Amino acid sequence: MRRGHNLLAVGDYNQAVVLDVIRRAPLGLSRVEIASDTGLSAQTVSNVTRRLLDTGLVREGGKLIVGPGKPRTLLQLVTTSRYAVGVHLDPTVVTYALLDLAGDVVADHRTLTPSAADPDTVIAVMAEEVRALLAREGVAPERVLGVGIAAPGPLDSAQGILLDPPLLEGWQHVPLREALARATGFPVVLEKDVTAAAVAELWVDSDEDRDNFAFFYYGTGIGIGLVVDHDVLRGASDNAGDMGHLMVQADGPVCGCGRRGCVGDLVVPYRLVQRAVTAGVLGPTASVDTPLDGPAEHIDFDETDRRFTEFAAAAGRGDAGAVAICEEAATHIARALVSVVNLLDIDHVVCGGPFWRRIAPVLRERIEALVAGDPALIPRHPVAVESSTIGEDVAAVGAGCLVLDQTLSPRPSALLIAG
Amino acid sequence: MRRGHNLLAVGDYNQAVVLDVIRRAPLGLSRVEIASDTGLSAQTVSNVTRRLLDTGLVREGGKLIVGPGKPRTLLQLVTTSRYAVGVHLDPTVVTYALLDLAGDVVADHRTLTPSAADPDTVIAVMAEEVRALLAREGVAPERVLGVGIAAPGPLDSAQGILLDPPLLEGWQHVPLREALARATGFPVVLEKDVTAAAVAELWVDSDEDRDNFAFFYYGTGIGIGLVVDHDVLRGASDNAGDMGHLMVQADGPVCGCGRRGCVGDLVVPYRLVQRAVTAGVLGPTASVDTPLDGPAEHIDFDETDRRFTEFAAAAGRGDAGAVAICEEAATHIARALVSVVNLLDIDHVVCGGPFWRRIAPVLRERIEALVAGDPALIPRHPVAVESSTIGEDVAAVGAGCLVLDQTLSPRPSALLIAG
Known part of the structure; x- marks a missing residue:
């Protein structure tokens, strides 16, 4: 990260340690508790908290009464300070x-x-x-x-x-x-x-036990974020999380990589829209009638976005053609997720991204059931498939x-x- | 792990901390260095090392002269003590x-x-x-x-x-x-x-930089051990590392899971032997002439092991039929490894297991070249494919x-x- 003056203004390791324990305490912490939680000396805590108060990052809140001693002043994060x-x-x-x-x-x-x-x-x-x-x-x-x-x-x-x-x-x-x-x-x-x-x-989730999960990202493209031991897995060049070329359909269309049946090529929103147009679920448009096995270039994404909303609505109200397309997509996504579960032994998949919320009511449960019933699934525990609570902003x-x-x-x- | 009396005999956290720094120092460490490396007090180090000397886990070795002070006695691991x-x-x-x-x-x-x-x-x-x-x-x-x-x-x-x-x-x-x-x-x-x-x-490797790698296991079955941030990835139920059902060949044989072209079914030793028998590279045997797309039950593994040695030798001396079978296997393995590299952004694959060494001269370089040239490979860095130095015992x-x-x-x- 480029560290500009704004970041350095609240820099300093001890300060970060103290801020970190304060922000994790919803009611705030007293200086005594801060010292005991961080292992820092009372003097250091006093210095650091004075600086944090001066810069407005924390404020003095209520008092904590412990035993017969003087009430302890609670320090709280000023969430609107930065x-x-x-x-x-x-x-x-x-x-x-x-x-x-x-x-x-x-x-x-x-x-x-x-x-x-x-x-x-x-x-x-x-x-x-x-x-x-x-x-x-x-x-x-x-x-x-x-x-x-x-x-x-x-x-x-x-x-x-x-x-x-x-x-x-x-x-x-x-x-x-x-x-x-x-x-x-x-x-x-x-x-x-x-x-x-x-x-x-990882940041927003309050479930402390969720140390390992995969995030299935459903945007214009697809991908999979991986969390191992409560930390995101970035890999050697910070490019981890690509699942688009997992092969899931033996007789699928030819992907840009030259092989057949890559999941990314099969289940991205513009492919579902193309398939819906071809099947007559959606009326034809100039921009999305490219051949189903053609490359993704020059796709009109604005138009695809609007048509995808139509498509998801059709599937949501039970249109047989739209549901069939979703069922096929769920099969492909489940198959790819089984590969990920087998490799990493993950028991939790969170789904989200710009296009997920619209199609989640039709896809989520189907994917979960298909993963559970896949004969290729190796681990013997349930795999939860959930929608992110954060939504399209995730x-x-x-x-x-x-x-x-x-x-x-x-x-x-x-x-x-x-x- | 079940902790029996033998393990508990050398238990105790501080003792483990001290043993850990001593075993990482090939020449041994003085008590002063142990205290400084571990953050333990001189008194604790003295107590712990006395116990370690008593139980014979460490011994006093050479002397270290630092400045004008008294020479410091080096403590060394007694590698034959346990x-x-x-x-x-x-x-x-x-x-x-x-x-x-x-x-x-x-x-x-x-x-x-x-x-x-x-x-x-x-x-x-x-x-x-x-x-x-x-x-x-x-x-x-x-x-x-x-x-x-x-x-x-x-x-x-x-x-x-x-x-x-x-x-x-x-x-x-x-x-x-x-x-x-x-x-x-x-x-x-x-x-x-x-x-x-x-x-x-991870334990034997002296390359301190190798914090992230995959171990391609080639035994009677195949699998992939994963190391992330210098720690093995075990997953939710300690069953991580299954790659057998990654689909790599659109028109491949039907796997036990009901789908076509799973890598595990395609590249395991008994399949290569079966293919070599069918192609006439190896003479027929009673036990390995099951249909190529049949299940793996009742395979005679002893016989397969002997025939695999023959097969690897034929490939090693350039027998065209054996080499063709190896080339196909290398394609399938490379394809599966590309999926793993794309997911985890790994830049290093170590190969080993009971059957690897025999076939490594024919497979390793081919796999490395096929991974590098795969149009589906996402990360833009080289991916080294190496044989384990530990061998079949790994x-x-x-x-x-x-x-x-x-x-x-x-x-x-x-x-x-x-x-």
């Missing part, structure tokens, strides 16, 4: 989320991704949307810790560059992190979309959480960065 | 490895798995082999920390039970851990074979390492167990 912005660039839609210091979503906003525009223009529009969002919510720039951006992979995380996301035409080797930092004036964190979604789920929220995480979570590496 | 036994139950072969306290293999031994015998008989034979191995090496039972056993999944790790390993006929719901503990008199750790292999690789060595690991590696959970 903010983070999360942005999610999907080929169809750009989502913005404003998070307060507690990670709660204060405001969000969606715009269609201008597919004809070049990256520079899209980035300029993003910066303008971020500015407008902050202005609408009355958040001054100096209270913004940074911007997190979630984008499709593969990406070069060290350089902050999108390499060649298959569904974002014209976005080859775009230095998104630098460009967005320049355009907004904020430090920027870049993360792969599926990983950001998993981060959001990757944007995750990108914002990453900014909070970099600021609030103490980690040894921060000591190195801080020098 | 031992661990690793056993690997593969449907074709049972492997035994005797490890000293440093994890070095002192002796190993292989026997064919008696496929006609019931589990009780096989377990009794195992216990006899363990006793004979210890007797041959002159290791008294009181110096044995325990036995680790690696076995095919799926297993119930909490109960120590093999559930229904697909290639071990008659081994349904066998309480292997209890039975082997009873038969040998030692505490027993049970681990899935592919995970044990990954543990061995899962047995890993099982032994698990016993050492439980004894020597400090972990907070040990505090809870020690209660």
Whole structure:
């Protein structure tokens, strides 16, 4: 992460340690408890909390009475003292989320991704949307810790560059992190979309036991964020989570990789819409009548988005043709998830992303049942398939959480960065 | 892990912490260095090291001269003071490895798995082999920390039970851990074979940078052990690492799961032998001429093992038919590994297991080239495909390492167990 002056303003390892224990205590913590929870000396806690009070990150709240001694003053996080912005660039839609210091979503906003525009223009529009969002919510720039951006992979995380996301035409080797930092004036964190979604789920989820799960991301493309031992799995180059080329149908259409039956090619929203048009479930349109086994180039994503809403509605009211297409998609998704469960022995799949909520009522239960009944499933425990409670914002929220995480979570590496 | 008296004899968290730093220092460590490395007080280090000297786990070695002070006595691990036994139950072969306290293999031994015998008989034979191995090496039972056993999944790790390993006929719901503990008199750790292999690789490997890799296990069945952040990934029920049902050939034969082209069914040794017999590369035999798309039941594994050696030799000398079969197998394995690399963004695959070494000269380079050239590969970095340096013993060595690991590696959970 680029660490700008805003981040360094709340930097310092001990400070992060103290902030971290305070934010995890809904009612706040006294200095005595902070010292006992962190192992820091009373003097250090006193110094650090004075600084946190001065900068307005915490405030003195109620009193705690323990035994016959003096009541202890509780220190609480001032959730409105700092903010983070999360942005999610999907080929169809750009989502913005404003998070307060507690990670709660204060405001969000969606715009269609201008597919004809070049990256520079899209980035300029993003910066303008971020500015407008902050202005609408009355958040001054100096209270913004940074911007997190979630984008499709593969990406070069060290350089902050999108390499060649298959569904974002014209976005080859775009230095998104630098460009967005320049355009907004904020430090920027870049993360792969599926990983950001998993981060959001991990941050927001109150289920402390959920240390291992997969996040099935259903956007313009699909992917799978992986959480192992309560940490997201990023891999050697931060590009983990690609499941699109898992083969799930022996006699399926030919994928861009040259093989048949890759799940990504079979179940993405524009393929379901194409199939619905071909089957006569939806009326024909100029833009989505490309051949079913053709490449994904030049697909009109705005139009697909509208038609997908129609399609999901048809399936929801029980239209036989639409349901049949969903059943086939559920079979393919379940098959891919079984491969993931077999590899990682995961007992929990959370589903979300820009297109999930619309189709979830038709897909979720079917997928869960198909996974449970798959003769190829190796582990002998149930696999829960749930919808994310965060909704369509999930990757944007995750990108914002990453900014909070970099600021609030103490980690040894921060000591190195801080020098 | 069942913690018997032998394990508890060297238990205690501080002791494990001190032993851990001593065993990582090839020349040994002085008490001053131990205190500074562990954060323990000089008094605690003095107490703990006295106990370690008394029990013979460490000894006083050379002297270290630092500045004008008194020379410091170096404490070294007595690698021959304790031992661990690793056993690997593969449907074709049972492997035994005797490890000293440093994890070095002192002796190993292989026997064919008696496929006609019931589990009780096989377990009794195992216990006899363990006793004979210890007797041959002159290791008294009181110096044995325990036995680790690696076995095919799926297993119930909490109960120590093999559930229904697909290639071990008659081994349904066998309480292997209890039975082997009873038969040998030692505490027993049970681990899935592919995970044990990954543990061995992690333990023996001197490459400190190798924090993330996959272990491609090539035994009577195949599997993939996963290492993430220098720790093996076990999953929700310790059954992670199954890759057999990854679909890799659209028009492949029908697998036991009912679908076509599962990699496990395509590339296991008995399938290659069957194909070689059908193609006339090997002469016919009574036992391996089952139909190519038939189930794996009643396969004569001893015979397959011998024929596989013939087959690998034919491929090694360039027999066109054998090489063609290997090329096809390499394609399938590479395809499955690409799925794993895409999911986990792994840049390193280590290959091993009972059948790997024989076929490695023909397969390894081909697999590496096929992975690199696969159009479905998402991460943009090279993926190294290497043979394990440990060889055919790898899962047995890993099982032994698990016993050492439980004894020597400090972990907070040990505090809870020690209660």
